[in-house]
Structures are given as structure tokens and as C-alpha cells.
Amino acid sequence: MNPRKPSILIVDDSEDNLLLLSQILAKEGYNINSDLNGYSAIETALKHPPDLILLDIMMPDINGYEVCDRLKADSRTQDIPIIFISALNELFDLVKAFSMGAVDYLTKPIRIPELLSRVNTHLSLYKLQTEFKQKNAELTQLVEHLQRTQTQLIESEKMAALGRLVAALSHEISTPVGIGITLASTLKNEAHNFEEQVDQGQLKKSIVVNHIHRVKRSSHILLDNLQRAADLIQSLKQVSADQSHFKKQEFYLKPYLEKIIISLSPHLEKSGHKLTLTGEETLKINSYPGAFAQIVTNLVINSIQHGYQPGETGHLHFDIYSQDDRLMIIYVDDGCGIPVEYQDKIFEPFFTTARSSGGSGLGLHILYNLVTQKLQGQILCDGQVSRGTKFILNLPIELEE
Ligand SMILES: Nc1ncnc2c1ncn2[C@@H]1O[C@H](COP(=O)(O)OP(=O)(O)OP(=O)(O)O)[C@@H](O)[C@H]1O
């Protein structure tokens, strides 16, 4: 396919000039349109924008400057290169032409090689500029499209996460509530039977003793299950990371963590574990101390609950340091570790290996939400360690608003 020939509009009130220029340029292979009058030239240019305009200045009716002005004011023609052609050769005219947005200025009599080289140059520049604009527009469109897609993905991922949470939640809560319903109806029957026996005057001591025993046992289990459902609902509140009770402030991290560790000492002393902390004393951050307290507590309690056999003692350790504008927290214990196949599940809601001993599996999920949402950071469980468990937290030192 032949590339489209560049089109040139020539505007000059002298018929001879017009003919001469048209012939020269047509011979070079350009598509030529010519006009003796400025007004009709404007109309032509707006209807079929050319790639270049050669414009005479001195014309009756409307002069070249005025024509240029009107073409520059219309979005269809504002970028088309305009070369003025004139017998005027004063500095004033040159300055005026360029200040109006012309790309070049040729003086009569026209020298053909000069005309051709200038026309050629400006057509090439215009082509490059048009291509650049188009590429730029395509890129902008692509970026916008990507941004929209990303927002949609985030939204649908949020919805999917919410869906998973609700599904898991209804599963978790339906067990204790189901047991509760069964027990409540057992109690109702028990009361009914007891009432009948009272009515029939058959009440023996053994019946009363048995009845009391069954009521006590059932209510005990009922209470346990209701308590479990209530606990689940309570801990769910923390799943949403925007817990408004957290206050943002500037604080020294190490002394703050030391205080939290002291508050954990009853748990540690009971189990005989040692908890240590190393790091920059002067590391000051602007963040939510409350969230840090919750994170540290969750990590330590998890080690105590899952890392060691009864009677076994361990060493738990926090190290904090800054790296550019980031804060790194490394937490390790030397317990049994988390099996590799569980490592990408532990942050999911309700994943627990301790359901029978009352674990809800929300601890690390809450921690994950706190780190990634409230604190704008990342957390990962390092699976490379030979022994024990290692968590790496990467957080901003200064939280964005
Ligand atoms: N330090 C650790 N050592 C060994 N296993 C761990 C450790 N921390 C977490 N885990 C594993 O990750 C699972 C998920 O932990 P998570 O804190 O989310 O739930 P949980 O402790 O079982 O229950 P909850 O915290 O809701 O009471 C645990 O059940 C356990 O299997």
C-alpha cells in the first residue's frame, strides 16, 4: 500500500504565484489545494485539514495574519504547520508571524530549493508530532484502562474475600448454635416430662436427682457453646482493621515494645519461655501504637500456644531496625514451626490447627489486616528457617494520611 501523499493548502491572492507554487509542489508528489481568497481557504482547511499551509500575508478581504489567527483558534486546524510567504521582509513581520504560531517564514521571490527543503522539514516534523500525540493518547488510554481494571480487581477480590469470610463464619457459628438449639429443646422436653411426673404424683427422690443432674449437664454444655458463639462474634469485630480506638502518634518503638513485653510476662513465666528484644533505641515512628501492641501480643501468644510441648521452654525474639523509610520487624521462635503446606493458609480467616482447644483461627487474619490495611505494610511467614517460626514485617516509618 502506498503511503498517503501529504496534502498542502496554498493561499495567495496572486494567480501567477499560486500556479507556480502549485506546479512546483505537485511535481514533488504532494496533494495540492489552492485558494485565492482567505475566507474560502479557512472553510476548506476546516473541512479537509491539510498537513501544511503556505499562506500569503498581504491579501485583500482578509490578510494572512487574520487567517492564521482563525485557524489556530479551531481544534481541527490548530496544530497544522503554517508557513508565511510574503514580500514583506521587515523584522516586525517576522516576529509577528512567529508569535502567531507560524512555523516558518519565506520571502518573495521564492527560491525553489529553499521552499522544498522547508516544506519537507515541516511536513516530517508534523508527521512525527502527530504520531507522537497518537501514541501518547493510546498510552494514556491504556493506563486508564489498567487503572480501571485494577480497581475492579481489587473490588472483586474484596467481595470474594468477604464471601469467603461470611461462608467460613456461618460454618463456624452454626456448630455451637446448632448444639445450643438441640440442648435447649432437650431441656424443654426434660421440663415437660418432669412436669408430667409431678402432675401424676410419681415424684421419687431418684427421679428428682436424675432430673437435676441432666439439667445441670445440659445447661453447662449450652453455656459453653453460647459462649463460643459469642467469642467468635467478638473476635470478628477485630477482623475489620479500621478499629477506630487506635490513635496515631509519634513514639519510640523499642521502649514501647518493652512495655508490652512486660505486660505479657505472666504468660511467659507460666510457660518458662524467654522473650527478648533487640534494636535501635532511638527509632521513632509515626503510627498506631495500639496496632503494634495487638500484633506483638498475637505473635507471642501464638508461639506459646502452638510452638511448644507442655514442659518445653523456648526462646522468642524480636529484632527491629530501620531501612531507608521502612521499619523492619523480625520475629522468631525456636518452636515446632509451621509446616510448609500451611504457610500460605495461616492468614486466612478460621484457619487453625487448634480448633479442639478453642482456637478460632482469626488471630493471624486480624494481624494480617492490621499490617496491610491499618499500617500500610507487608507481613510474611519465612518458610526458609531450619527450626521454629519466623515472621518478617515491613512497615512505613511515617504513615501516610
Ligand atoms: N509460632 C507458631 N508456631 C507454630 N504454629 C503457629 C505459630 N503461629 C501460628 N501457628 C499456626 O497458625 C495457625 C493459625 O494461627 P491463628 O493465630 O490465626 O489462629 P489460632 O491461634 O489457631 O486461633 P486464635 O488466634 O484465633 O485463637 C495456628 O492454628 C497454628 O497452627
Ligand SMILES: [Mg+2]
Ligand atoms: Mg492465634
